[in-house]
Every structure is written in structure tokens, then in C-alpha cells.
Amino acid sequence: MPLNIHFSAADHVWDDYNVVLPQALEKAGVHAHLSRDHAPATVDYIVFAPNPALTDFAPFTRCKAVLSLWAGVETIVTNDTLTQPLARLVDPGLTQGMVEWVVGHTLRHHLGMDTHIFGQDGVWRDHVPPLAGDRPVTVLGLGALGAACGQALASLSFPVTGWSRGAKTIEGITCLHGSAGLEQALTNAEILILLLPLTPLTRNLINAERLAHLAKGAFVINPGRGPLIDDTALLAALETGQIAHATLDVFRQEPLPAGNPYWTHPKVTVTPHIASETRPASAAKVIAQNIARVEAGQPLKNLVNRSRGY
Numbered sequence: 001m002p003l004n005i006h007f008s009a010a011d012h013v014w015d016d017y018n019v020v021l022p023q024a025l026e027k028a029g030v031h032a033h034l035s036r037d038h039a040p041a042t043v044d045y046i047v048f049a050p051n052p053a054l055t056d057f058a059p060f061t062r063c064k065a066v067l068s069l070w071a072g073v074e075t076i077v078t079n080d081t082l083t084q085p086l087a088r089l090v091d092p093g094l095t096q097g098m099v100e101w102v103v104g105h106t107l108r109h110h111l112g113m114d115t116h117i118f119g120q121d122g123v124w125r126d127h128v129p130p131l132a133g134d135r136p137v138t139v140l141g142l143g144a145l146g147a148a149c150g151q152a153l154a155s156l157s158f159p160v161t162g163w164s165r166g167a168k169t170i171e172g173i174t175c176l177h178g179s180a181g182l183e184q185a186l187t188n189a190e191i192l193i194l195l196l197p198l199t200p201l202t203r204n205l206i207n208a209e210r211l212a213h214l215a216k217g218a219f220v221i222n223p224g225r226g227p228l229i230d231d232t233a234l235l236a237a238l239e240t241g242q243i244a245h246a247t248l249d250v251f252r253q254e255p256l257p258a259g260n261p262y263w264t265h266p267k268v269t270v271t272p273h274i275a276s277e278t279r280p281a282s283a284a285k286v287i288a289q290n291i292a293r294v295e296a297g298q299p300l301k302n303l304v305n306r307s308r309g310y
């Protein structure tokens with residue numbers, strides 16, 4: 001009997017996954033029927049991204065695991081009807097996309113590219129940026145994405161400090177952890193990159209006091225989640241020049257409403273939650289391999305810790 005795999009995500013991604021996921025499942029040796037219309041009680045696995053069609057997981061009584069198409073699971077972990085194990089997405093395509101976005105925006109600020117791109121006014125501005133080795137970067141969150149971004153920046157010679165919940169050793173990164181490590185991680189950083197999940201402990205983590213620890217004129221780059229930052233504190237720090245520029249990919253409300261001050265702020269760059277999009281071909285392989293593991297009696301990979309919220 002084939003496994004019944006229920007697909008529940010935004011309509012527009014179905015056409016892609018309906019091609020690549022059956023292929024990946026077959027390649028992983030999983031005999032399965034992928035559909036958006038399985039009766040809940042007959043479902044073995046759910047492949048999921050938040051969407052209005054599925055908010056109640058209780059009727060999926062036979063389901064062995066829910067596999068998220070997203071790395072960020074803050075809206076799913078708070079769903080009380082979800083009692084099945086939940087795997088977040090850790091995918092080489094997602095990681096590579098984030099590394100490219102973070103390195104690109106870091107280099108933009110480090111090199112002061114805007115001066116020349118927007119400043120072709122006949123004035124010969126011969127300001128020379130410091131070398132990367134003289135530009136301390138801090139990455140908050142040393143998971144799949146933060147560690148990869150930190151290592152990519154370290155490979156360009158940036159001195160990278162990273163911060164996580166538990167102690168870590170990552171080549172090329174000065175690793176700090178816990179509440180005691182946060183102030184040290186922020187102090188004198190010139191570029192701050194946020195790659196934390198949104199949990200009760202990380203909400204509004206970047207407040208006025210913590211922004212003040214950064215070097216004067218620091219850059220903030222947030223591809224993590226909008227509520228990691230206290231927006232009022234960030235706007236105030238941009239006003240005083242404590243923060244020179246913020247590049248924000250994620251927001252409390254998405255899409256960012258037309259009247260939000262970030263849209264028109266001269267020191268803010270808004271990108272529309274595109275830092276790293278899940279790539280179907282790459283994600284399908286990861287999901288198929290994780291289902292194959294469970295079917296072979298091995299533990300589900302990238303299991304979300306419900307009490308931690310990520």
C-alpha cells in the first residue's frame with residue numbers, strides 16, 4: 001500500500017511540488033500517493049506551510065509527522081491541535097539562498113556601495129572602506145542559516161562573532177551563548193545580522209539598550225523575523241545615527257503596509273521576505289529523505305522542540 005502524503009500549502013506552490021515531490025519520494029524509495037485531498041484519517045505524513053485550509057491537525061489521527069516547508073515554525077508550534085512530531089526545513093538550497101543574500105547585503109554596507117551607486121553627481125568621493133578584517137560582524141543565531149552565513153563572512157576575513165542559546169564550536173566564528181554572551185556579542189559590532197527564530201525569548205530582543213551596545217553607525221540586517229526588533233527603538237536609533245542603516249526582509253505585518261514608515265525611511269532598505277525562499281526541487285529531496293528515514297525506523301531529522309519553540 002502506498003503511503004498517503006497530504007500536501008497543504010499555498011495554492012501557487014502546488015504545481016511545482018506535484019512534480020518534484022513524487023520524483024524525490026520515488027528516488028528515496030518511498031512508495032507514496034501525494035495529494036491535497038486525502039481524507040484526514042488516512043494520512044501518513046503532512047507536508048505543510050501555513051495556509052488557511054489547514055489549521056486543525058486533530059483529525060489526522062494516523063499521521064506520523066508534519067514536515068514544514070519553512071525553516072521558521074513560530075506559527076505552527078503555537079497550534080494546540082498539532083500533537084504530531086514537527087520537522088522544520090533544513091535544506092541546502094534554503095541555506096545557500098540565505099548565504100548569498102546576507103553576504104550581498106553585508107558587502108553593500110561594508111563597501112559603502114550606495115555612495116557611488118546613488119552619488120554620481122560629479123563629486124570625486126575617494127573614501128576608502130576598511131578591509132573586512134577591520135569590520136566586526138555579529139550573527140545572532142547559529143543554527144543552519146546563521147552558522148553558514150557566519151562562516152561565509154569569515155571566509156571573506158570578517159571577524160565574526162556568533163551567539164546562540166547553547167554553547168557551540170564553529171570554525172571561523174567566535175561563539176558566545178546565553179544571556180551573559182549577548183552583551184559581549186553586540187558590543188562594538190559594526191554589522192549585526194539577525195538569524196534567530198521568533199520565540200517568546202527572542203521577541204523584541206533587539207531593543208534600545210541592545211542597539212546602544214553596537215558601534216556608533218552600525219548596520220542592522222534582519223532576515224530572521226520582524227518582531228525580533230523593537231521597531232520604535234530601531235527608528236529612534238536611526239534618527240540619532242547610532243544605526244546608520246537597517247536592511248529589513250521581515251516585518252511584524254507582511255506584506256508591510258503601504259503607510260509603514262520603513263517604506264520611505266532614507267536609512268532603511270525593505271526587501272519583501274525574499275532573503276531565502278524555499279526552492280521546491282531542493283526542499284522536496286530533503287522532505288522525501290526525512291520520510292524515508294522514519295519509514296526505515298530512524299528518528300525524524302530537524303525535529304522542532306515544542307517547549308523551546310524552534
Ligand code: NAP
Binds near residue numbers: 164197198199201275
Ligand atoms: P535554527 O537552525 O533553528 O537555528 C536557530 C538558532 O537560534 C540556534 O543557533 C539557536 O541556538 C538560536 N536561538 C534560538 N533561541 C535563542 C535564544 N533565546 N537565545 C540565543 N540563541 C537562540 O534556525 P535556522 O534554520 O538557522 O533559521 C533561523 C530563522 O531564519 C528561522 O527561524 C526563520 O525565522 C528565519 N528564516 C528567514 C527566511 C527569510 O527568507 N527571511 C528564510 C528562512 C528562515 P541553539 O543552537 O543553541 O539551539
